[in-house]
Amino acid sequence: xxxxxxxxxxxxxxxxxxxxxxxxxxxxxxxxxxxxxxxxxxxxxxxxxxxxxxxxxxxxxxxxxxxxxxxxxxxxxxxxxxxxxxxxxxxxxxxxxxxxxxxxxxxxxxxxxxxxxxxxxxxxxxxxxxxxxxxxxxxxxxxxxxxxxxxxxxxxxxxxxxxxxxxxxxxxxxxxxxxxxxxxxxxxxxxxxxxxxxxxxxxxxxxxxxxxxxxxxxxxxxxxxxxxxxxxxxxxxxxxxxxxxxxx
Numbered sequence: 258x259x260x261x262x263x264x265x266x267x268x269x270x271x272x273x274x275x276x277x278x279x280x281x282x283x284x285x286x287x288x289x290x291x292x293x294x295x296x297x298x299x300x301x302x303x304x305x306x307x308x309x310x311x312x313x314x315x316x317x318x319x320x321x322x323x324x325x326x327x328x329x330x331x332x333x334x335x336x337x338x339x340x341x342x343x344x345x346x347x348x349x350x351x352x353x354x355x356x357x358x359x360x361x362x363x364x365x366x367x368x369x370x371x372x373x374x375x376x377x378x379x380x381x382x383x384x385x386x387x388x389x390x391x392x393x394x395x396x397x398x399x400x401x402x403x404x405x406x407x408x409x410x411x412x413x414x415x416x417x418x419x420x421x422x423x424x425x426x427x428x429x430x431x432x433x434x435x436x437x438x439x440x441x442x443x444x445x446x447x448x449x450x451x452x453x454x455x456x457x458x459x460x461x462x463x464x465x466x467x468x469x470x471x472x473x474x475x476x477x478x479x480x481x482x483x484x485x486x487x488x489x490x491x492x493x494x495x496x497x498x499x500x501x502x503x504x505x
Contacts, residue, residue: 333347450477457475458492466496
């Protein structure tokens with residue numbers, strides 16, 4: 258007679274698990290880095306549903322969302338279709354994900370943002386990569402190249418008609434900024450600039466020159482790629498165009 262393997266079988270509720278195997282207790286004892294994505298999400302969910310522990314429910318959510326990035330991309334209206342999620346749990350999940358993203362925007366994390374396009378890209382990517390609409394951000398920098406603040410100047414398709422250059426200059430003066438950087442995302446994932454992107458950037462460079470505020474760069478964030486107007490020499494060209502017009 259074959260002996261059955263010794264398999265642990267617990268009731269659905271995590272409260273019925275041995276204490277040293279519960280996600281919350283393990284996090285407190287060993288640290289959050291020791292938990293799986295599903296276990297971390299289970300702590301946020303707190304409870305599961307009939308027939309499923311919070312961990313089982315978390316695994317299902319991650320699977321249906323196609324990973325944590327997918328979970329971030331889904332709107333609340335999309336998440337409600339996942340069995341076991343209600344509005345309270347969805348709010349908890351979205352709030353937790355947003356907190357994680359905002360950690361990357363803490364001032365100490367912005368050190369060096371204005372020093373290179375790759376540094377700026379690495380900081381901006383988690384916040385802008387998976388957005389479903391275009392977001393235009395302005396980063397204001399002081400005379401020592403330290404970031405003063407980063408603001409969202411526009412949400413929606415970026416065009417000359419909706420990027421208000423005067424308001425951006427007014428904000429720069431309010432912050433006492435010596436320089437500015439710009440960034441916006443392309444939801445398509447393709448970071449190639451459009452003609453409109455080029456026109457907006459040149460106008461911003463011109464406005465900055467008039468007000469003696471340096472435009473350092475304009476980044477377009479795609480999916481795993483970016484375009485830097487400074488790296489491609491376009492900021493230099495726009496400054497030369499301004500000088501040419503001024504002298505003519």
